[in-house]
Amino acid sequence: MSKRIERTIHYPHPIDRVWHAISDAAQISEWFIAADFRAEVGFHYTFTHESTIVRGEVLEVDPPRLLVYTWVVGDNPARTTVRWRLQATNAGTELHLEHWGFEQDPASAVAMFEASTKGWEAVTAELATYLDRSHAQH
Amino acid sequence: MPSTDTLFRALADPTRREILELLADRSDGLPITEISAHFKVSRQAVTKHLQVLRRAGLLTVTTEGRERHCTVNLRPLKKIHDWVAVYQRFWDRKLADLGQFLNRKNR
Numbered sequence: 001m002s003k004r005i006e007r008t009i010h011y012p013h014p015i016d017r018v019w020h021a022i023s024d025a026a027q028i029s030e031w032f033i034a035a036d037f038r039a040e041v042g043f044h045y046t047f048t049h050e051s052t053i054v055r056g057e058v059l060e061v062d063p064p065r066l067l068v069y070t071w072v073v074g075d076n077p078a079r080t081t082v083r084w085r086l087q088a089t090n091a092g093t094e095l096h097l098e099h100w101g102f103e104q105d106p107a108s109a110v111a112m113f114e115a116s117t118k119g120w121e122a123v124t125a126e127l128a129t130y131l132d133r134s135h136a137q138h
Numbered sequence: 139m140p141s142t143d144t145l146f147r148a149l150a151d152p153t154r155r156e157i158l159e160l161l162a163d164r165s166d167g168l169p170i171t172e173i174s175a176h177f178k179v180s181r182q183a184v185t186k187h188l189q190v191l192r193r194a195g196l197l198t199v200t201t202e203g204r205e206r207h208c209t210v211n212l213r214p215l216k217k218i219h220d221w222v223a224v225y226q227r228f229w230d231r232k233l234a235d236l237g238q239f240l241n242r243k244n245r
Contacts, residue, residue, distance in 0.1 A: 005226055017243065031235045
């Protein structure tokens with residue numbers, strides 16, 4: 001399995017609007033995750049979702065085209081990186097998202113699961129999301 | 139390998155999660171009679187739960203003499219716990235949420 005996640009998606013909205021949605025703390029908090037964030041190189045941001053805290057540092061900013069930040073979950077030692085790239089098209093904006101750095105995670109999934117109750121917490125958190133989603137679809 | 143959907147459905151029930159936790163501590167497994175003794179529900183109900191867990195790949199059932207014996211297999215949970223897989227689902231959801239947010243914002 002590739003260790004780099006890549007997604008390309010087109011939104012029928014102008015690039016500035018998409019840029020603000022991904023870089024403005026109030027807007028990020030509306031659709032993504034509760035955010036203490038500023039699109040400034042060197043800014044140390046905090047994203048909070050219930051008991052999960054994501055922290056990182058803004059590495060690159062080039063409005064409205066490029067935003068790169070590190071992504072560290074809780075006290076997990078893996079320092080992953082998220083890159084957002086936007087490109088204006090005739091019909092809107094193409095967003096290219098990349099997320100990499102997972103190979104730094106030293107614990108194998110099964111070992112981690114068997115070693116601690118955190119495994120169950122992760123499973124139940126995923127399960128709750130799954131149930132919410134499948135409930136919403138019906 | 140069972141689908142993630144099968145796995146999640148198997149884990150969605152609290153009794154089935156309790157069964158797994160009970161078996162997780164015993165690498166040599168437990169006979170079905172002993173498993174059902176831990177629960178208030180009928181033995182038939184426990185057997186049904188065990189079947190669901192077995193289909194999800196979380197249990198192995200072997201016959202020893204007249205007794206059926208269950209051993210837990212947590213490997214399928216790797217699928218859920220795999221960071222890349224978790225984030226793939228996470229980003230798919232979030233990018234869809236962004237689309238909805240932009241549409242709302244537009245009106």
